[in-house]
Amino acid sequence: MRLSTLFTKSTKEAPKDELSFNARILIQAGFIDKLAPGVYTYLPFGLLVLKKIENIIREEMNIIGGQEVLMPALTPRQNWEITSRWDSFDALFKLKGFDSKEYALGATHEEVIVPMIRQHAFSYKDFPVYVYQIQTKFRNEKRAKSGLMRGREFIMKDLYSFHMDEDDLENYYQIAQKAYFKIFERCGLLDKTFLTYASGGAFSKFSHEFQTLAESGEDDIYVCRNCSIAINSEIINDMHHQCPNCKSKKLAKERAIEVGNIFKLKDRFTKPFSYVYIDESGKKQPVLMGCYGMGLTRILGTIAETCHDDNGLIWPKEVAPFTVHIVTLNSREAESNNKVKLTSEKIYKELKESKIDVLFDDRETVSTGEKFVEADLIGCPIRLVVSERTLAEDSVEIKKRDEKETELVGLDKVLKYSQ
Ligand code: ATP
Ligand code: MG
Secondary structure (H helix, E strand, O other): OEOOOOOOOOOOOOOOOOOOHHHHHHHHOOOEEEEEOOEEEEOHHHHHHHHHHHHHHHHHHHHOOOEEOOOOOEEEHHHHHHOOOOOOOOOOOEEEOOOOOEEEEOOOOHHHHHHHHHOOOOEHHHOOEEEEEEEEEEOOOOOOOOHHHHOOEEEEEEEEEEEOOHHHHHHHHHHHHHHHHHHHHHOOOHHHEEEEEEEOOOOOOEEEEEEEEOOOOOEEEEEEOOOOEEEEHHHOOOOOOOOOOOOOOOOEEEEEEEEEEEEEEEOOOOOOOOOEEEOOOOOEEEOEEEEEEEEHHHHHHHHHHHOEEOOEEOOOHHHOOOOEEEEEOOOOOHHHHHHHHHHHHHHHHHHHHOOOOEEEEOOOOOOHHHHHHHHHHHOOOEEEEEOHHHHOOOEEEEEEOOOOOEEEEEHHHHHHHOO
16 A cells, blocks of 8 residues: 555644543554544554454354354344343443334344244254354443443444353353463564453353453453452452462452353343244253354454553554555656665565555655654554665665664565565
């Protein structure tokens, strides 16, 4: 992508009316645009990151047998009445259609998926079933001051699993946990993300959250450093202030962001829909269910909150909008300026042909200082400078975003250093 043709602009100052750090820096760097509290547009850079997160999640969900669907956002009142959530789910956005029909904008999809799967899986031969989607959710959140952390419209991956017995549910629950950690590893959040015991509601003793340490987090968790396990403060009393694994009472209180959660719903939603299967002896049995949520846009915000320095964002490699940011420094002298331009173009083409994601600062009217400031703000992992000075040594200058040192690298080695 060429900065000379990109329609978005970064700004010198962060927006003053935005309270959260993640939204401030992402708006300043040109990744997102704010329409209203909790409602954002994903601009080209932001969308590139979001797509990378989405693809990581999709790959890992497919590996654990998930089959992808896309459910509607418009969901009839009747389904929410069946599960008694029309009145109790207080964040539902409700709207009226014709003929006094009412709808909720999908805030979660148990009410859609259960009656849908029931049409397809009804014999013991049909189980287990794992289905997921990556879709926009709507929630009328009371507080929407945390930028991407708490959207009124946000993107979630929701996986639902359907089982014939509790052992099978438990087994898949463990598999899903591992897949979640794989996702957080690939998103660059593994070392800060803890499996966290949380209240399980009426249906199981615990649910599990995946909490990423961050000062700006909305949750308090108690971390056991020995086991990399945490307990949400809301249930810490029930757990007797003790690590469930090593029983240590040395727990450190930390702020954290819930980036995902998994839940054994058992028959909470299958029962109201009278969803049963026929076992081998022809008897009807309850279908048991698990659900596994993960906020894509919240992960994007969490990376912004936790991966930056005073100069800007520092994207983990696999989710960076671009791996390489080429900065062309203009020369006053026409002949050397031409050489710098031609060499930059050649490198840009070569990297693109090698399927490396490249941002090319080919702008001719922007100063060197501004280009460097912007490269730091945008935060691609590798900055590559082409200038009269570097070309005098048949080289380009390479700098990693998370390191201070620069290095001159021969023109023949640019590809190797850009991977
Ligand atoms: P929270 O306690 O933060 O409100 P939740 O318990 O309501 O989250 P779920 O309904 O299970 O969460 O949603 C699954 C995942 O979706 C969460 O773990 C989080 O990553 C994400 N999520 C939930 N609400 C929002 C929101 N308003 N904005 C962005 N992401 C969200
Ligand atoms: Mg919530």
